[in-house]
Amino acid sequence: MRQLSINRLKQGDVLGRTIYTNDGRVLLGRGIALTPSFIKRLSKLGITIVYVDDEETKDVVIEDVISEEHRREAMSSLEYSGQAVQLGKDFDGFKVKKAVNNIIEDILFQKEIFISLTDMRSYDNQVFAHSVSVCVLATVLGKALGLDQNNLEALAIGALFHDIGTVKLPKTLLSKREVFTPKEARLYETHTSEGFDILRSKRELNLLSAHIAFQHHERMDGSGYPRKLESDGIHQLAQIVGIADFYDNLVNDGPGHSRILPHVACEILMGCSDKLFSHDLVVTFLKHIAAYPTGCTVKLNTGEIGIVVDQNKSLPMRPIVRVLLAGQDLNQVKAKEYDLVKERTTFIEAMLE
Structure with a gap:
């Protein structure tokens, strides 16, 4: 299996990994031979990277660190919760805990973890895929740091819901890929406070998860938001999610920016150590990241x-x-x-x- 840009696909290429919608439905299944109409459809959906199977790389296995079922379950749980918040309704925190603990179990089960899989994201599932990816990245770092089960759960929930406050923002803002104007940036920054208010009202969730949503954009040098906290003033769990969020935003398209290549992102993140993020946390994080993902x-x-x-x-x-x-x-x-x-x-x- 190997990774191909949507622009390099040709008729007859065989899809190597199933592509899902944000609610877990199959968009295109593994093993399907791509036609020009399929390729055009994928491009319209905003999917930029896919995996294909061919003779030269049929022996190359690219494994996810969590099961496809648990990834889809987490995306579905996040979508359900976001829709409930938009409608002014409550959501089931215990259902969220179940999805998150499945992710934690998958990660704890593995002796060594090295993340080498690139998400196949569409416009439709981008926000959800990003949040699940940040949850996985943060949990991997949390495991490496030896966090106990309670802190791992609070970390994973905070990571999965770190951007829940964006449900209060205009969709046009979230779909923008150019740099935000100062006014747009100020509006976008409100998602941390909104997220905190949403999560702290959930009694079944650890209050630490709400603080993660509130602080994940704070930076060690005081340049972050919303409170411009510095160094030890930022909770360690929020720093972990901040690193995971920063890296995932670099390697994928997102609000106000477009993607860069993973090895460049690793260099940028390393350059931010001791400035924006703790040096030790960054070094530990990068030990689990493939600068050149398998299949590229x-x-x-x-x-x-x-x-x-x-x-x-x-x-x-x-x-x-x-x-x-x-x-x-x-x-x-x-x-x-x-x-x-x-x-x-x-x-x-x-x-x-």
Whole structure:
């Protein structure tokens, strides 16, 4: 399996992962051969990245850190809760807890976690997919830090609902990809206070989750919002969600910005350590992130084009890359692999979309 930009898809490409709507329904199932009309439809939906199966990468397995069922369940729970808030109704906090604890169990079950999967997001499910991704990223970091079950649950719920306050904002603002005007930025910033008010009213949820929603945009140097808190004035759980939110926003389209490539995002996040975020938290977080996700296409300094087929978890910037070589018989193609930990003079020059 490998990752392809929507612009590189062609008729006959076989979908490698199922694409879902925000309420968990199947949009296109794994194994479907793509037609021009399918590709056009995916593009209209705003999906920029898909996974395909082909002969060259049929042995490459890209696993999610949580099950598809639990990811869909969390998205559905978030959508239900957001709709209830918009209608001025209450939502079932115990149902939310169940969805979150399934995510926690999936993550705790795994001995080693290395996140290498890119979300296939549409305009329709972008907000929900982002929130679930932040929940997963934050929980992985929380596990690495040795948080106990109660704090992990408060963290995961706060992460899943960190942007719940955006249900009070205009949809036009949330769908904007250009940089916000000062007035739009001030309006967007109100989502932290709105989120706090929504979550603190839920007695079945830990009040820490409400504080996470309130503080996840605070930064160590005091440049964040809404209260411009500094350093230890920001709760550790909120700092964790802040890092997860910051990274996921970098690698995916979102309100007021468009995506950048994962290895660039890792460099930016590292550059923010000791300024916006705790250095130790950033270093621990990046130990679990693939700078070059498995399945992506890269260009090497040798001039060769290859596909990342595996990771070196101790050195995330040096994965294993498979390049395809045409023999004298052009119908005969063989593969060569570079383990960039061993091939020290070979390195990735660019990641290709």
